[in-house]
Amino acid sequence: MLTVVTFLPLLACAVLALLPRTVGDRACVLVWIGTAAADLALVVALWAGFDPYGGMQYEQRVRWMPSAGVSYHVGVDGLSLPLVAMVCVLFLAVAVYSLRETRRVRAAAGLFLFLQTVSVGLFVALDLILFFVFFDLSIVGMYFVIAGWGHGERARAAALKFFLYTFTGSLALLLGFIGLYLAADPHTFDLVELTRSNPLAGQGLYAGLVLLAVGVGLAVKTPTVPLHTWLPPAHTDAPAAGSAILAGVLLKMGTYGFVRIAMPLLPGSWRQYALVFVVVGVVSVVYGALVALAQTDFKRMIAYTSVNHMGYVVLAVGAAGTLVGSDAQARSLAVTGAVVQMVSHGLLTGALFLLTGVLYDRGSTYAIGSYSGLAAHTPRFAAATGVAAFASLGLPGFSGFIAEFQIFTGSLASQATATAIALLGILLTAALFLRALRAIFLGPPRLPAGIPTTGIVDLRPSEAAATVPLLGLALIIGVVPRFLLDVVEPAGRAVTELVAR
């Protein structure tokens, strides 16, 4: 079942590649939307049959390379299922948004379908090498999205920087995986077996080095300060759909790696160095927000808020490794908050980046200063962007609030100072979003030079269909979060217990 969910988009990608050239662009996008919708329906079915207290489910294990300790092993639990669902929702949204794409549509559809397979595969992988395969392929796919559909010559430079940076990270990750593999007896890359045997318990420096390699690899992808510098250019020069996937899905691969690999497989060193992660998290929160505040480019600003939002997640997982001064309930709350934040950020940032794409489509620039009073021309667009921005800054009633509330409550007990500093981030994010909204949407109407006032169009139906459901989901999670929390909480508790052993 999981294999079908994972490889259905790849199958569609192959079909698109083999279709005769006479098939039009529109048909290609329809195939893409159909596949994404079917995949989402399958995930909903998975969710319906999911038992929150059943641990790992829908498991499938096939011998792949037994002599190298590698198997094709997939499964979902409360940590991965919400993320898989979020991935499918976001890819469907991007597919709908791309109805208006005109440049090399068939290739774009194929590439995004390939990326969907890779993303879903990563979140269901239960083998380190399988995880790594998808991790690396996501970089390759995104490189071509940025280089092929980005904004001109700069996009290629940004794509190269993105590739080099994240590829470095992935290889550090591989070194860490090799360290884990060699420590296990018998040698294996299987996540479940490694979690059970905890091969690096009491191995001091060696375990520390493995955590360093894994931590650096994941931190580049997340990204956290000071390994975040690839992110702003990649986002600024990527197409809107690419940015939405990059921020919504690819960044989660880093944070998911922390809860899926680093914490359960290296509990001893995780506890020992938890403070490092807390500090890195808090620095990312504050630094990301401060730099975002200084941006004059709307898209770049949102890119930096991603650094800020991912900082909360890193803070939470760090706090979950601090046993002194906290109880199991607080730590599990922090982990649950981290997972909910991943889902919430995926939905909200996805929507924000798609809306930014609309802005660029109308005005051909992201510069905040070029726009003013846009709400008068485009009330629907202004409303959607406003809602997305407020949700993103953590307004109660939206998913971001639930996530951040849990993170702060869970972290406060053991890391009071850090949490207090991180709260500043919320304040800064509120300030920067309000400032940007005021500048773009309020005041006397003004458009970038060369754009006729009459020529600006409000949110089109396909654009609204891509973004509004994402905001609606964020609202549902914010108002009735139980359906999500019921799934995440038991898994969060399990991770907490694994770290504490």
Added chain:
Amino acid sequence: MNENVAALVPETALVAAAVCGLLAGSWLPRRRQWAIAVLAAAACVTGLVATALTMATGREQAVFSHTFVIDTATDAGRLTVLSALLLIVAMSSDAVRGHKRETEFHVLLLLTGAGTLVMVGANDLLTLFAGYLLASLPGYVLAAFAKDAAGTEAALKYYLFGALLGTTMLAGIALLYGAGGATLYGQLRIGLPTAGYGLVAVGLVAVLAGLLFKIGAVPAHFWVPDVTQGATAPVAAYVTTLPKIGGLIAGYRLLHQALPLSEVNWPLLLAVLAAVSMTWGNLAAFFQTSAKRLLAYSTISQVGYLLMALAVATRSDLAQRSLLFYLAAYALTNLGAFAVVTALPDARSLEDYRGLARHRPGLAAVLLVCLLGLVGTPPTGVFLGKLEVFSAAVDGGHTWLAALAVANTVASLFYYLRWLAPVFRPPGDTPDRHALAGALTAGTAYTAGAASLLLGLVGGAVLPLMTGPLLR
């Protein structure tokens, strides 16, 4: 004494085909000389079938007073060499079709292939040297095959290097013989530990010099870029693939069988050579503008990764299978990239590849798979090879080397992407340089690309074939 000639079917098949081909080619009219290519391919297939039979029936043995062994490493090496030779014959057929020396081309290829096979199975220093000569001499001629200025210069450089380091190797063999009192690896293993340290060290370094020349590793790499660029594309594919397979397996066998007990600190020497090779090759490849020259430097860095397995030959159980698997994956991937170069004879610089994805999507896909494969992107064969080699290095206590290899892998990404970027850019105003050499060459490219990807996916089935003890 085991003198089972049947054990040497692959070597015999190549030599017999070379002799028959030479005789037949003298009488065949020029337009029918393609028959020799078919004969060469048939010889490769015969060898492959014979090797498969040997593996299936477990007929591992040492023949001719243990000077030649047929064991796991020989079997895997034979499969790789013969498959690679088959691909080279296929990709060169369009280029040499109707050439006035078509027969000679294939005969020389067969002879050098036979020499490589001898190196793979050599269990004795003199057999190794015989293989070295048989593999090298036809290679020099092939480098100058086009008879143009660049090719002649390349061949001269290749020959001078080969002659110098070949003589050095022979001197080293003499020294090791003097130190250990034998040329058989099994006897050297006992004899060398009691011999003088300096004598063994100098002898080993001299023997390694010849092997380093064959595989094109730093510091014996100076011929690689010139020969790769000066020779025709199929010959360039050959010089960067086959000699590496022979030289590396021969080196592994020598270190593992003859020197495991010696006090000479060869693991460190090999580790340093590996480190220098991968780094130098990468740095030099950075700003190359010619596709063939870029690939030449890339092969130097690839040899660096492969030498890692030799550095931990006796320290990790993973060393052997990682070396054999990486070699197979490297051979397929490198040949895939060269097949694309051969298929597009007009495209020389990286910029000439602009718009290839639009004009020839199939070849662009092969190039994508092969170049990303050479970086080590999963799920290609080289990724699995690298994974195994890195694991072996960490397991053998050379973690620093694995870390350096990782850093180099990232650096290598830069120049491979410099090539891939124009491939996927829309075509420019410059004239289209994507005329196809022939359908067979393109077909070879597809085959090699698909095989390189497939090897990574079915690695689980292949790896066990590469695990097994070496015979003495």
